[in-house]
Amino acid sequence: MRGLMKLFSAIYALAIYGFIFLPVVVLVVFSLQSTAFPIPPFTGPSTRWYEAVMNDPRLTSALFNSLAVAIISSVVAVALGFVSAWGFARFVLPGSAVMRGLITLPLTVSYLIIGMGLLVIFNMIGLPKNLIAAGIGHVVINLPLCFAIIYSQMGDHQINIERAARDLGATEWNVLWLVTLPILWPAIFASLFLSMTFSWDEFVISFLLTRFDTTLPVEIWNLLRSGLNPKTNAVGSLVFAVSVVAAIVLELILLRRRPA
C-alpha cells in the first residue's frame, strides 16, 4: 500500500517535471541539431548554430543592448523601490495600507497594457522609440516588485535594530549605511537579480518601445517570423541559460539567508 503510494507519487512527479521542463529541454536539445530542421531525428550534438548566432552582428548587438537595459533599469528600479519601502516603513501616513496596495497593484497588470500606455505617453511627449524608452518601461514594471520584496523585510525587528543603533549614538546616515543597507542586502540583491531577469526576458514592452536598436527577445521574435530553425533554438537557449544562472544565484542567496 505504502509502496504503491510511493510509485504513484514518483510517476506523478515525473509527469509534472516533464510537463514543466519538456519545452525548454526540447528547445535546448534541438539547438544542438547539426541539420537545418529542429525535428527528430536528433542529428547533433553540434555547436554550428551557436556559431551562427555569434557571427550574426544583429544578434550580438541585441545581446549587449539587452544586458545594458537589464542592468541600468534594474539598478534604477531597486533604488527607487528601496527609498519607497524605507519611506513606508518609517512614516505612518494616512491611508498607507491603501497606498501600499496601490504600489503593488501593477504586478498583476498586463505588460501589453503597460506598454500601450507608455506608447501613448511617449507619443504625446515626443520621446522617440528607443532603448531608453524600453528601459523606462522596465523600471515601471520592476519597481513594484522591488518595493514589495524590500518592504517585506522591514518588519518590527528591523525597526528595533535601527532604534538600537540610534540609541548607541548613530546618526541617520550611519543607521542607513551601517545597519539598514547591510541587513537588507539579501533582499536588495534578490530584487536586483529578479528585476534583471525579468528585464532580460521581457518582450512586449521592448517590442512596442524600440525601433532600430533593440533587445534580444525582440530579435528572436524577428527571427521566428521566418519559422522555427535551430538558430532560433540556439539563441533561445542562450537567453534561457542566462535566466537559469540568475535564478540559481537568486535561490542560493535566499537559501543562505535562512540561518541568519
Add this chain to the structure above:
Amino acid sequence: MRGLMKLFSAIYALAIYGFIFLPVVVLVVFSLQSTAFPIPPFTGPSTRWYEAVMNDPRLTSALFNSLAVAIISSVVAVALGFVSAWGFARFVLPGSAVMRGLITLPLTVSYLIIGMGLLVIFNMIGLPKNLIAAGIGHVVINLPLCFAIIYSQMGDHQINIERAARDLGATEWNVLWLVTLPILWPAIFASLFLSMTFSWDEFVISFLLTRFDTTLPVEIWNLLRSGLNPKTNAVGSLVFAVSVVAAIVLELILLRRRPA
C-alpha cells in the same frame, strides 16, 4: 526640518505613483476620446470606441476565448499545483529541496522561451496551433506559481492540525476534505485568481500557439499593427479593468486572512 522632510516625501510619493500609474491612466483617458486620434486635446468623454469594440465580432469572440482559456487553464494549474505541494509537504523525499527549487525555477524563465519550446514540441507531436495549445502553455507557466503559493502555506502548524484531525479519528479523505482544503482555501483561491490574471494578460505564448481563434491580447496586438487609436485604447482599458478587479479581489482575500 520635519516639515520639509514630509513635503519631500510627499513629492517623491507623487512622482513614484505618477510614474507607475501614468501609462494606464493615459490609456484609459484616451480610450474615452470622441475623435479618432489618441492625442491631446482630450475631446471626450465618449463611449464611442467601447461600442466599436463591442460591435467587433473578432474582439468579442477573442474576449470569450480569453475567458475560457484563463478559467480552464487556471483550474488545471491550481489542481496540479495543490497535489504537488501536498506531496512535497507530506513525503520527505531524497533531494526534495532541489526538487522544490526545480519546480519553481520556471517562474524566472521568459515566456518567449517557454512558448518557443512548446512550439517545437507541438510541431513534433503534431498538435495543431489552437486555444488548447495556448491553454497548455498557460498551465506550464502558472503551475510553478500555484505550487509556490500553496506550498508556502503548508508549514509545521498545518501539519500538526492535520495530525490532530487524524488523532480524532479522521480518515485521510476526511482530513483532506474537512481540514486541509478549507484551511488552504485562501491560498488556493489566491493562486487561482493570480493564474487567471496572468493567463488573461498573457500575450507571447498565446500568439505563438494559436492561429485562427485567438485570445484578446493577440487581437489587440493585431489591432496595434495599424497604429494606436482610441479603439485599441478602449479594448486595452477593458483588459486592464478585468485585471484590476482580479487584483483587488486578491488583495482583499489576502487581507482577510491576516487575523486568522
Add this chain to the structure above:
Amino acid sequence: MTEALVEMKNISHSFGRAGVLHDVSLTINPGSYTVLLGPSGSGKTTLLSILGGFLVPRKGSVLIRGHNCTMMPPAKRPTTTVFQDYALFPHMSVGNNVGFGLRMKGVVKSERDRLAHEALVIVGLPEAFKKKPHQLSGGQRQRVALARALVVKPAVLLLDEPLGALDLKLRRQMQDELKIIQKQVGTAFVHVTHDQEEAMALADHCVVMNQGRIEDEGTPERVYAKPATRFSATFMGESTIIPGEVTSVTSTAISVNTVFGSFPIIATAEEGAKVTLAIRPEHMRLIRDSRSITFGSAEVTAVVFQGSFKRVVAASKTLSGPTFIAKIPATHEVAVGDTVTPCCHIENLIMLTK
C-alpha cells in the same frame, strides 16, 4: 491492586543514529495524572509520541487496556493528544472544533453539539461555543484543545507541553485548573513538561527522564524527599551536593566520609562505595542548633529575596567543597560577603548511590 491501563514495555527508539530512548518501561494506572519531566532531549516527547501512535518504536510494545497497540495509527487508538501549539481548526467554530472527534464517529449534529457544550462547560468556556479560534486568547485556546480531546472520552489523554506557550502567571493558573478537570473527568492524563514546579503541582505519578532513560518515578513527594539519583535531586528542585564514600557498615546504619568528616546514615550500602549526599535548600541552615551537623564555613555569594524567603548561595571555604544553597526566612539578616556556618539536621541528609 488495579490493573494497569497502559503498559509500555522495553521501548527503544532512535532518530537516524542517535538513540533517543533506551529500554524504557512505563505503567500508567487508570485515573492517574502522570507527568513526564525532563530537560529537552531527554526523550519525554518521543515517549509521548510513541504512546499517541505518531511514532512506531524500533523495539518494545505498547499495551492499552491489555491490547497491543504498538503498530496502530492514532485514529484507531483510544488516546487523544493536546498539542503544544493547540492545533485547533482555524476555519471551524469552537463548537465544531470540539465536536470534530464525535463527527468522525458518526454522532449526529444535535447530539455532538450537546456533548461539545458539556465539554466546554467542564473547561469553563461555554460562552465561546460560536466563536472562532482566532478570537480567543492563548489560555482559552488551550482549554478548547483540551475540550476537543476530552469529548471523545479517550482512555488516556496526552498533553505535550500544554502550558509551554503561556506566560508564567497564566501557566500557574491553568495548571491548577488542569488538575481539577482531571480529577473531575477521571481520565488518565499523561503530561510532558520541563518545568519541575508544574510537575510537582500536577503529578500523581512523576516520571523523571534524562538522556532517554527513566531516572526516577513515583509520587512527587517521594521523588522530592528521597530522589533516587543525583540527576533527580538537582532537576526536581535544587540540592546541595556533597560527594562521599562509605567507610563502615553495621546492620542498621552506615558511615559516610566526606570533606567535612564522617556522618552516620540509616541506610544500607557496601563498604567503599562512592555515594553522594544531597541536602534540600529548605533544610540547609546557616545558624546551628544542638542537633545540627556542620559543613565547615562558607562565604555568601548571593542573597536573593523571594518574598516569603531568601535564597542564599554560599561557597565553601573548604578545599573542593560544594556550593551551598539555602532557603531561609525573609527576616533572617544575611548579606553577600558574610561568613556563615552551613549546617543541617542529620535526618535531612539524603544519600544517593547513583
Add this chain to the structure above:
Amino acid sequence: MTEALVEMKNISHSFGRAGVLHDVSLTINPGSYTVLLGPSGSGKTTLLSILGGFLVPRKGSVLIRGHNCTMMPPAKRPTTTVFQDYALFPHMSVGNNVGFGLRMKGVVKSERDRLAHEALVIVGLPEAFKKKPHQLSGGQRQRVALARALVVKPAVLLLDEPLGALDLKLRRQMQDELKIIQKQVGTAFVHVTHDQEEAMALADHCVVMNQGRIEDEGTPERVYAKPATRFSATFMGESTIIPGEVTSVTSTAISVNTVFGSFPIIATAEEGAKVTLAIRPEHMRLIRDSRSITFGSAEVTAVVFQGSFKRVVAASKTLSGPTFIAKIPATHEVAVGDTVTPCCHIENLIMLTK
C-alpha cells in the same frame, strides 16, 4: 543623601485618547537597581521609552544628572537600552556589535576591540567575540545586548523585559547574573518586568505600577512586608484579603471590624474608614496555637505540592468570607475537602487603606 541621578517629574502621556501615564514622578539614585513591575497595560514600558528618549511625554520633564533631557533624542542621551528582542546587528560579529557605540563616538578600532572584549568578559562571553549573533543561544544574545549597552558607560542602563524571551530556568539564572553584573559595574539599571519573582530578586528599588500610576515603591522587602495598596499586596506576592471597617481609635492602636470579629491593630486611621486586612500565605496557618487569631472555618479546595512547601487554597464557610491562601510545610498532611481553621498571629495582619 546622594543627589538623584534621574528625576522624572509629573509625566503624563497618552496614545490617541487613551491615557497611559497619569502624573507619574520617579527618582532614580546612582548605582541603584530599579525595577518597574506591573501587568501589561500598566504603563511601565511607556515610562521606560520616555526615559530612553523614544517617546516625548505629553506633560512633565525628564532630568538626567540635573540636565533637562525631555526633548533630547536617544542618540544624545546618556542612556542605553537593552531591547526585549535583543536587536543585535545580525550582519556584524559579536565584537563589532559590542563596539558599535564606541565606533559612533569615534573610538579607534584597536581601542574599541579592547573595550568590547572587556565588556564581553564582564558578561561572561569573551569567547564569542568573533561569532555572529545567529550562532548564539537566546541567553548568550541577551548577554551580548547587555555588553553592547554597557560598553559606552551610560549613566542609566534601561532593560525592557530583558528576560521575557528566555525559558524559566535560564531566566532565573540570567536574573542572578544581571544582579551580579550591575553591582560589579555600578551603573544604575532600570528594568521593566511583569514577573514579581524577578522584581523581588533584582530590585534595590521596586516600583509597582498599575493603570498608568505608581501604586507603591520602595525596597522589595518593604513593599512585600508592608504593601501600600491592595493591588501591590496581590500583585507582588499573593495575599488573603479580608475587608473591614475601623470601629475604634486610640492613640496607639485601632480596632478593625470584619466578618470574623474585631482585631486590634497598631496603626492610625479614622473611625469608620473602610480598610482591608491582608495576610501573606507564609503567615497563614491551618493549626492554631496560643497566639493565633482565627478566621472561622474553611474547606480546602486545592492542595498543590511545591517541593519545599504545600500551597493550600481554602474557601471560607462564613458568608461573604474570603478565599484563604496558605503556604504550609510539605510534611503537614492536608487534603482537598478537609475542614481547617485558618489563623495567623496578630502581628502578621497587614492593614491597607487603599
